Amino acid sequence: MSAADTPIKSRTLRTLAGPGQATNVVAMSDLVQRVRDVLPSVRADLEDLVRIQSVWADPDRRPEVHRCAEAVSKLLSEAGFDDVTIVAEGGAPAVIARHPAPEGAPTVLLYAHHDVQPEGDPTQWRSAPFEPTERDGRLYGRGTADDKAGIATHLAAFRAHGGNPPVGVTVFVEGEEESGSPSLSGLLAKHRDALAADVIVIADSDNWSTAIPSLTVSLRGLADCVVEVATLDHGLHSGMWGGVVPDALSVLVRLLASLHDDDGDVAVEGLHVADAPEVDYTPERVRADTGVLDGVHEIGSGSATQRLWAKPAITVIGIDTTPIAKASNTLIPRARAKISMRVAPGGDAAEHLAALTRHLESHAPWGAQVTVTPGDLGEPYAIDADGPVYDAARSAFRQAWGHDAVDTGVGGSIPFIAEFAGTFPDAKILVTGVEDPDTQAHSINESLHLGVLERAATAEALLLARLGELHGQVAP
Structure with a gap:
């Protein structure tokens, strides 16, 4: 166990103040202890939330999402927020809680x-997905982390x-992020005044490890589509006409293969490539973090961090065709696939989708008909993480x-980070999180490292506290 994995109370607290900002070490030490004091109740509340199956993507469980919003609203009210409301603009319920700023x-x-x-x-979970279960210092269950x-x-x-707290605090808990936040723009427009802030902390990202925190300074964007290929107006006997x-499926396979070159780099022309932070991400760590099978090689060129954070990526995430259980000796007339593309920071999601569409329409073999239906768009974002707010954040992370x-x-x-930046252009945005490489968000056996929760909350x-010391350096 590393020093950073030991309980906070056993570590030496250091004074990490900026120029002219004398930090009260005793007060900060007391604050660290108060976090530890409240964590048992916080964990109990988290477990209660995990038991609510708040899956907005499932229409049958949307009442659970409403129940979860009510539970979050109650927790925030009991925590001391006087102004707590549940809002919705045509989508899932969100919660806004406000505590006014001191002068x-x-x-x-x-x-x-x-x-x-x-x-x-x-059945693929080691324990029930909506029953939080602790194993080896991790709390397992859907939503425990994400x-x-x-x-x-x-x-x-x-x-x-x-x-x-010594600052104004507004908590905004959204209810449809996992479905692409389709009504977020409406929420931000309708409740802009209630959500206005000088600093925005997005707690929905990853940490470098369970021992080392991260500040996320760039995010790739998203553009997806469904491509359908057609070769026949009806199926044909494969023995007579093969x-x-x-057949459409063979066409689709060749078309999808054209999206990458032999090295695994994206082969679509006109896509943006950015620069990545210089962080050592070894091949051994890639294998450990991903669970890639023995003998399977990495794809693409450049450093791992450039490929992960600063280059476009294309993934086929679904195919519609005849399932094997229903297969017959028939030439398939139509087949389709869903394609997800990640857009490097500095690129434009709509332009990248247009480039992908042109590629698909121009690379279909044997004259097959191609129809591309555009899907979701999400803009990439890069953060200029300099200045007193980011200095305060780094100091807080170092101490915690x-x-x-x-x-x-x-x-x-x-x-949605780009939407926040567009709505509140003067706000400083901090992207943090409680996840780590073993969290398995979106996958089976999602889990939260309880030590990371303690350090993130601290x-x-x-x-x-440190932002409260800045006053005029942050507020306009």
Whole structure:
């Protein structure tokens, strides 16, 4: 066990103040202890939230999402927020809770989401997906980390301050992030004044490890589509016409193969490539973090971090065709696939989707008909993580974790961050999280490292305290 994995109370607390900002070490030490004091109740509340099957993507479980919003609203009210409302703009319910800022102090918006991914095949889980279960210092269950742990982090930080932090605090808990946040723009427009803040903390990202925190400074965007190929107006006997008439599935396979070159690099022309932070991500760690099978090689060229964070990626995430159980000796007339593309920071999602569409339409073999139906778009985002707010965050992370935060990118997309930046262009955005490489968010056996929860909650509580010291350096 590394020093950063030991309980916070056994570590030496250091004074990490900026120029002219004398930090009260005793007060900060007390705050660290108060986080530890509230964690048992926070964990109990987190477990109750995990038991609610808040899967907005499943129409049959949407009442559970409403029940989860009510539970979150109650927790925030009991924590000391006087102004708590449940809102919706044509989509899932979200919760907004507000604590006013003291005179001259900034307001901090704390974001999380209470909806979760479907659990998949429950038989593949080692324990029931909606019954939180602790094993080896990790809490297993759908949403334990992504992102009900974000709610728990905000609750712990606010409770540690006794419901009276030195800054204004607004908590915004969304209810449809796992479905692409389709009504978020409406929520931001309708409730802009209630959500306005000087600093926005997005608790929905990853950490470098269970011992080393991360500040996410770039995120790839998203563009997806469904491509359908057609070769016949009806199926034909493969014994009579095979070798003469192309079947749609063979066409689709060749078309999808054209999306990458032999090295695995994306072969679509006109896509943007960015620069990645210089972080050592070894092949051994890639294998350990991913579970790639023996003998399977990495794809693409360049460093791992460039491929993960700064280059486009294309993945086929679904195919519609005849299932094997229903297969017959028939040439398939139509087949389709869903394609997901990640857009490097600095690129434009709509332009990238247009480039992908042109490629698909121009690379179909044997004159097959191709129809591309556009899907979701999410813009990439890059953060200029300099200035007093980010200095305060790094200081808080260093004290809470006993280790400097690593500036990282994220290969996946959190498209709503660009929406927050567009709505509140003067706000400083911090992207943090309670996940780690073993969390398995969106997969079976999702889990939360309980030590990471403690350190993340401590860092957020310390951040609120340090932002309270900045005053005019943050607020306009």
